[in-house]
Amino acid sequence: MTNRQSSAFDFDALRPPSPFMGETHRAWRESLRRFVERELVPHVTEWDEAGHVPREAFTKAGAFGLLGASYPEEYGGWSEGYDRFHGIVTSEELARMGAGGVSAALMVHGIGLPPILAIGSDEMKQRIAPPVLRGEMQISLAITEPDAGSDVAAITTRAERSGDCYVINGAKMYITGGMTSHHATTAVRTGGAGAGGISLLLIDLNAKGVTRTPLKKQGWWASDTAAIHFDDVVVPGRDLIGAEGQGFAGIMRNFNSERLGMASGATASARVCIEDAAGWAQQRRTFGQRLADHQVIRHKIAEMAQRVNATTAYLEHCAWRVMGGETPVADLCLLKVQASQTLEFCAREATQIMGGAGYMRGSRVERIYREVRVNAIGGGSEEIMRDLAARQLGL
Numbered sequence: 001m002t003n004r005q006s007s008a009f010d011f012d013a014l015r016p017p018s019p020f021m022g023e024t025h026r027a028w029r030e031s032l033r034r035f036v037e038r039e040l041v042p043h044v045t046e047w048d049e050a051g052h053v054p055r056e057a058f059t060k061a062g063a064f065g066l067l068g069a070s071y072p073e074e075y076g077g078w079s080e081g082y083d084r085f086h087g088i089v090t091s092e093e094l095a096r097m098g099a100g101g102v103s104a105a106l107m108v109h110g111i112g113l114p115p116i117l118a119i120g121s122d123e124m125k126q127r128i129a130p131p132v133l134r135g136e137m138q139i140s141l142a143i144t145e146p147d148a149g150s151d152v153a154a155i156t157t158r159a160e161r162s163g164d165c166y167v168i169n170g171a172k173m174y175i176t177g178g179m180t181s182h183h184a185t186t187a188v189r190t191g192g193a194g195a196g197g198i199s200l201l202l203i204d205l206n207a208k209g210v211t212r213t214p215l216k217k218q219g220w221w222a223s224d225t226a227a228i229h230f231d232d233v234v235v236p237g238r239d240l241i242g243a244e245g246q247g248f249a250g251i252m253r254n255f256n257s258e259r260l261g262m263a264s265g266a267t268a269s270a271r272v273c274i275e276d277a278a279g280w281a282q283q284r285r286t287f288g289q290r291l292a293d294h295q296v297i298r299h300k301i302a303e304m305a306q307r308v309n310a311t312t313a314y315l316e317h318c319a320w321r322v323m324g325g326e327t328p329v330a331d332l333c334l335l336k337v338q339a340s341q342t343l344e345f346c347a348r349e350a351t352q353i354m355g356g357a358g359y360m361r362g363s364r365v366e367r368i369y370r371e372v373r374v375n376a377i378g379g380g381s382e383e384i385m386r387d388l389a390a391r392q393l394g395l
């Protein structure tokens with residue numbers, strides 16, 4: 001975090017007042033901020049450089065209630081009084097660390113667990129959800145394959161029935177938490193070609209026949225990413241999530257909430273860029289005056305704020321519609337594009353304003369700059385989001 005005195009460019013001051021947030025959202029923000037500043041912020045640079053978040057951080061996040069936020073009480077979570085706007089607060093406070101890799105590592109269950117809670121058996125929910133929400137067990141989501149990313153319906157990892165088990169052969173790619181997770185909610189082909197032949201299976205990543213290979217990447221260093229091979233891996237039939245052939249629908253449902261979450265985090269990361277760039281511009285002097293006194297720099301900061309404010313309004317409007325029971329697929333897709341492009345613009349301008357200092361490792365802006373592309377590609381790339389939105393709009 002910066003040591004500057006509070007100003008109009010502080011993270012909080014930069015956030016437009018929300019008509020959707022009240023006392024409970026403020027209280028959750030305060031409480032979560034204290035946890036993040038005490039337990040996470042002091043370590044983020046070390047964890048990012050090490051490419052690893054220690055398990056102790058997961059159990060602390062579990063004990064605090066971060067991992068269980070929005071999940072049913074019966075599995076050790078808490079959802080009473082937690083709405084989409086508390087979810088936005090959570091994304092914002094994690095983004096404020098300026099270390100997306102730490103958030104991606106800690107919160108990977110946010111994509112791996114929901115399909116189990118939505119369509120898994122009661123036995124599976126009881127077995128998996130409580131230890132995951134306590135931070136003792138980690139669960140990833142494995143959909144992407146070496147030859148099937150955007151085109152999810154083209155996956156080829158095969159699950160053949162053999163007695164009361166499935167035998168899995170195939171490969172998954174770019175799996176967040178894939179090196180450290182105990183399980184993966186995995187898309188497999190149980191039927192014929194296309195979306196209708198896809199099912200979801202809970203796969204034990206320590207099972208015989210599973211090989212995991214770490215992948216190095218541009219950003220999100222604290223979050224491990226893996227290529228995973230399945231070679232005759234035997235999975236008990238009870239670990240089928242939902243019914244055979246229901247996998248594609250389960251994956252798509254998951255994507256809608258992942259996209260809202262990614263848009264919240266990207267918008268808040270863009271706000272971090274303004275905070276740090278504006279702070280720098282008010283202190284750094286060139287040609288006898290503060291950077292902020294040069295009109296070009298002032299306009300860069302104004303444009304960053306303009307774009308972040310517009311994106312925040314769109315984000316809140318989408319969240320409000322989702323809370324009202326709608327699934328505004330086209331707008332969730334366009335929101336994700338809007339947020340990743342806002343982040344891209346702000347990360348670029350903030351790095352530019354900070355000059356050489358913005359290029360040095362260990363600062364929030366430098367890390368965020370390296371996280372831009374994963375926001376534009378992961379969870380549905382910009383091209384795919386626009387195309388899906390256009391089709392939803394009837395084109």
Ligand SMILES: Cc1cc2nc3c(=O)[nH]c(=O)nc-3n(C[C@H](O)[C@H](O)[C@H](O)COP(=O)(O)OP(=O)(O)OC[C@H]3O[C@@H](n4cnc5c(N)ncnc54)[C@H](O)[C@@H]3O)c2cc1C
Nearest residue numbers: 141142143144149150174175176374377378379381383384
């Ligand atoms: C850091 C990171 C973490 C990830 N974590 C996970 C995870 O936990 N689980 C998981 O399952 N996946 C994960 N992914 C994978 C991610 O979801 C995919 O990378 C993404 O869906 C894109 O697939 P692809 O990389 O195969 O690109 P491709 O599908 O090969 O696309 C390549 C490019 O072509 C464009 N393109 C493709 N089709 C079209 C088209 N019809 N029209 C126009 N343009 C098109 C795309 O937009 C993209 O720009 C992760 C990726 C990254 C980078």
